[in-house]
Amino acid sequence: MTATDPDGYGQLAASLRRLIDVSIRSEVDADAVAAAQAKIDSATEDLSTLTRPGSFGIQQSPDGNPVAWGNVVIGRRNPVAPPLTINWNDDESVWSEFSLGAAYEGPDGHVHGGVCALLLDHVLGATAHQPGRPAVTGTLTVRYLRGTRLGVHLRAEARIDRVEGVKTFVVGHIADDAGATVRAEGIFFHPT
């Protein structure tokens, strides 16, 4: 536990991400699998004694900011999230650097194309967000240029192309060290 993770849930999710990864790649025998499963079920019991119903939702921090720790892309206590950290430039464009392991596989050794769509939806949407006014996706178009490899350094970027009335048009991509692998265009709205 730390000042920014007072109850240790961020560290718990980090441990779970390691467990998820190795559970996919493990080749131990049935007895060892059963032993691990017993520990997993016991941990589930420990955490089940006090739960909120449904989902994490969007909670508020003590200083009033929204906390999306359960979010499937950026949520630090959601083990399914890589999680991405979104960085804002002064011109409202955004970027994020990350790599993706075995849990995000589609084609052999490659990131599932749908995972690229998931991450791009979030990164493009982040440019359209305004304080207290989250944007929702109207349309997302994803163009696959070539495969995106697991286990390599990746960078996602997005910027606002133009605003027309209630619509914000955003463009972005995911790139490896050899250039873009997937490009996307999104149209976002601010719900009234």
Added chain:
Amino acid sequence: MTATDPDGYGQLAASLRRLIDVSIRSEVDADAVAAAQAKIDSATEDLSTLTRPGSFGIQQSPDGNPVAWGNVVIGRRNPVAPPLTINWNDDESVWSEFSLGAAYEGPDGHVHGGVCALLLDHVLGATAHQPGRPAVTGTLTVRYLRGTRLGVHLRAEARIDRVEGVKTFVVGHIADDAGATVRAEGIFFHPT
């Protein structure tokens, strides 16, 4: 362990999905979190004694069929996968029924729009697959009609709209009991 899950890895992933869900919703104190984390780290050690490097990949079953158990959408031993079961109709259209919990959250109480894109990419692609000739996505366009709720019964469907040369055009949607929430169009190719 069962005849179709001889080493128990399918059950292990099912246990891990329960743990992931409760880890996001738990409100136990720091001591209980630390106790659960110790069990998780111990399970990780158990499974780490023998692993394949990288990712699960696409392996072959004894009868020669491809086994994508590590796939992030359908992989039964990937805890990040819901997992979806794809059903084929006689006319080559496909459908899948599922519900999504806390691990797939975006907006409060709702499925992340990017998760809908992820699942639709896979379901649309499944129509374009041919035995031994997997299809890859060229372009995916996703239109969001309204929010998709967590915890409700959902159904995804896809069908081939037309084939033009090397391109297969596929349409599909995700629906709840009140109708479609997200529609998608995909253009798929068969790599030579």
